[in-house]
Amino acid sequence: MTRLKGVRKLLSAILLFSVSFLHAEGSRPTLPPDQRTNGKHTLTAVEKLKPLTIECSARIESLLGRAICAATIVGEDGYVLIKASEVPDLGKVRIKFGDGRITDLREVHRETRLDLVLAQAVGANGLRAVSFGAARSLTMGQWLCSVAETGKEPRIGTVSARIRRIPGTGAALGIRMAEKSAVGDKGVRIIGIASESPAEAAGLQENDVLLAIASEFVGQFRQVHDIVNKRQPGDVIEVRYLRKDKEETCRVRLASRTKVLQNWEGEDFANGGISLRTDNFPEVLQHDIPLLPTDMGGPVATLEGKVVGINIARVDRVTTFALPVEAFWMEAQQWIQADRHPPKAVLAQ
């Protein structure tokens, strides 16, 4: 802990110096926000891509109208692809299209490996579906265009690293626990909470004593690890805990372990946060388009308007992952076909 303190002191020293340094130079000519890489002036370039990007996406919102994520339209009869870990229960969300139509969603196929769910907007027809291109041939520096601001505005950026597989690191709550049991051999005391972590979001606090997780009693921090390790980022677990001698419960949605650890004190500066699931993908296309976690699930296209992927994870300040089209589209077409033409019922003998 002392080492950590030392580092903190050092960084604040740098901070303090820099503040006065910049303040002294406030009068230099500055590029107005409109003319920056994702300013209004620059974005007029991709205005005509709207029918091929923005109009082929939709917004997934809660029943109260809060933005949850984006969807990519892949069939004019209502088929959409959504980031699965953002929508564990499609019964609790609805889809809103650019023309204002709102419908319910029917789950068709959930593929945890790809973090995608294929759904159909109930009763929707005559939608504009994306036109897919190829992603694996793209190289660093290639411009890409995506959809932001809950499906209303374009944003641009470039392919920023190699296409590759992202291994999984498991799930985490974002808590540090005491080594000894809290009460006799029962309960595990929380002694630290990571910033912007699942535990923080669920309202857990330092000094809370965990009693049971996913209906399993816990008395050792290792038991908590074991229960969490069996689950995936995006999964919801019920936590029963003791606060000031009162038993309470909450539901926690787990996040990817690596990112919870790396952002323990909020050092990521990710602006708008990161996705719950940021790893364990068979293949990703990395780009630097400025997006939010709620923009995931939307299409990412070349400047020719060919969709080359679906945004799948906001990872940190500089990184967004998209699933390249080659990683999912063959399969997804089969899910759609199977759903459009279900096997005929065979008469019982």
Next chain:
Amino acid sequence: MLSLCISLPRRAATIFVVLKIIAASALGASGSDKSAAPKTDIASLLQVQSDVQKLLPQVRLALVAIQTGGGTASGVIISPDGLLLTAAHVPGGPGKEMRIILEDGSVTTAKSLGLDKTTDAALAQLKKRDKPWPFVNLSREVIKAQPGEWCFALGHPGGFDKSRGPVLRVGKIVKQTANSLHTDCVLMGGDSGGPLFNFQGEVIGIHSQIWENRDQNVHVSMAPFLRSWDAMQKSEVIKTWGIGAGGYLGVATRMSDDAELEVADVIDGSPAQKAGIHAGDVIVGLNGSAMTDQPQFTATVRARAAGDTIMLKLRSSGKERIVSVKLAQKPQEEGQ
């Protein structure tokens, strides 16, 4: 503001709240859209793309990842014999041994030379090898770079990752100050010391710091590197530029008729005035060294930091005396 040399988990300052307020006042003020800049079209974006893609295969070879005891960062090779630019907060001091990972994953070492702590510029030397190192040129005309010009950043955000390789960010120059460039090429921990390029493939900046917003990324410009080059090559540590020009005394000098260095004027409220120095005093020596001309005197004072105390030997009316003066920071609006 956060310096970018981090990578170990749980290592950073909890400084968010302060940042948001200061960042808004420092950078957000000039947001009005007065000029009618030409609108960008797809053709011009594709030109940017083809320029970047043409330069990338060569310039990326000069990028390195740097591992020190405290974390990971980046750097860029700028000569065939292995001179390396990075940020001063990466080595932290001269003579530090650092582990270097080249673009292809091969590993070597480098030793830090000098650094300019006031602007975050640093120089290092790679271990000698028989064949020349891949390198890029640095821009000597960085002062001409204008807000709105395209540029691109390379680095190893989060540390070296072999399967990922270097990470590219394409963006625009937002502002240039005396010692820094601000761009909307988004940076994060691990990028520190990495290069910012112009479209001639020359290094114009070295990644240094970020603020909360995505458009607030600060790079050390080539200006302080060039200014401090000789000192840095000699492994000196510069910590005296401060906001302006190092230690501030507050006298104007002239050469007297007898060719002696003489105080022409004393600025009100300056350390010199507080120490009882008057116009007409002859400056004989400073900290035991004889002072004979103006450039020598100016350089000697400025080579000391604000807060340092100097001993001045003065003569007036035929009498010599020694005064001790604590140097201050130069009171001025703009950094120089």
